[in-house]
Amino acid sequence: MKLLRYGDSGAEKWGVLDAEGQIRILDDALVHVTGDELSPEWLAHLVKLDPQTLPLLKTKPRIGPAVPRPLNFVGVGLNYADHAAETGGKIPKEPILFLKSLSSFSGPYDDIVIPPGSTKTDWEVELGVVIGTKASHVSEEAALDYVAGYCVVNDVSERSYQKERGGQWDKGKGCDTFGPVGPYLVTKDEVPDPQALALWTEIDGLRRQDGTTANMIFGVKTLVAYVSQFFTLHPGDIIATGTPAGVGMGIKPEPVFLRPGQEVRMGVQGLGEQRAKTVGG
Template identity: 55%
Template sequence: MKLVRIGEPGQERPAIVDETGVLRDISGYVDDIAGEVLLPQSLEKLRHLPVHSLPKIDGTPRIGACVGRIGKFICIGLNYADHAAETGAAIPAEPVVFSKWTSSVVGPNDAVRIPRGSVKTDWEVELGVVIGKGGSYISEDDALDHVAGYCVINDISEREYQLERGGTWDKGKGCDTFGPIGPWLVTADEIADPQQLNLWLEVDGHRYQNGNTRTMIFTVAQIISYLSRFMSLQPGDVISTGTPPGVGLGQTPPVYLRAGQTMRLGIEGLGEQRQTTVGESL
């Protein structure tokens, strides 16, 4: 299934994408794509809905983040060997973990605001993993059973804030609009192998990132198992699993975003995002 949330910010309602690409309203069955709706038994009920009898959604409504009421937005850094190399970083012995604030979450096609005074706002296409069945101390063998689905994430980052201002990475990662998620949540049964997905990103038509999840240092299963040692994972938690090479920081010389540019990015089978950058108003 491809699950989606449509409507203005804070007023999104749940929908499903039928096999012809038509949006169908499922708000008569669930209130949101969030929380317990992401449990395996709840998703199974949605699979049995009479999709072609559901109300069509006409027009081109705004698409919101594909998961609502996100509890934790957890990210993994330097998780592609070739990306670590382009940034001059050593291959990590364990996953590098940081957080994006949930206030950074926006829809996949919403504008991205460059923070006031920013000179190093950057892009990162990433595979997003949404937890369905929660748990702690999850084994690698069982880890993928805890996945509700997958999505596209743009882990937008302000490199000066992240790397040059002291402290943790988090303040360069969690600015408002720095977490576009979606367009769809594609349920895990539709993705045969999350470690064999092409992903890419363009800025103003120039392709900077072109990678595949097979080059991850730590697999999705390893990441879920690792994180569950330090925190309980809960339905609706989102994990962003790292980016392939081609970020602005890794260019020679580095290239960063400025107002008025367009990012387009996508992952095989998970859809595309498109964002325009705007300056933060004073």
């Protein structure tokens, strides 16, 4: 099932995509659905619904982030060997974690705002893992039991803020609009193997990233279990699992970064695609 959120920022409602790619309204159906949002019980009720029997959304609203604002928006750094190589980084012995500010959380078609004075704003397509059950100190064997589904994440990054402004990644990863999520939350029953998904990015129609989640250094099971050792993951939390090679700072002979007026398109196999314009802040 492909779930989505539509409406003005902060006032989004749940919808579901039908077989024809149309949005169906879930308002009335959710009244009869028990369990907390994104919990296994909640999802089990939803997957029994026939989208064709639900009211059709006849307007064309804004598509918001694929889940409500999370408590934790977790990023994983240097999780593809080819990306580590292009940036000159070493293969990490343990996952590198950082937190994206919740002010970065935005929709898949919302504008990406390049901060005033920024010269090194970059793109990163990533597989997002959405938590469905509260997770603390879970094992790798049980890790996927805590996952509700998957989505596309763009871990937009300002490289000078990230690397040249005091050594903390967060300030380069958490600027407003730097975390587009969606368009869909695809329930995990439709993604039998999260380590076998193609993912890609195009900037103004030019293919820049073309990778596969098979090349992750630390896979989804490992990441969910690992993150849960340090802080509790809550339903709706997102883990952005790292990006493959092809980011702007890795382009030779000279890095290429985003500027206002460009189109950023990216997608993950089976999870839909994002399409955003860049604007000056």
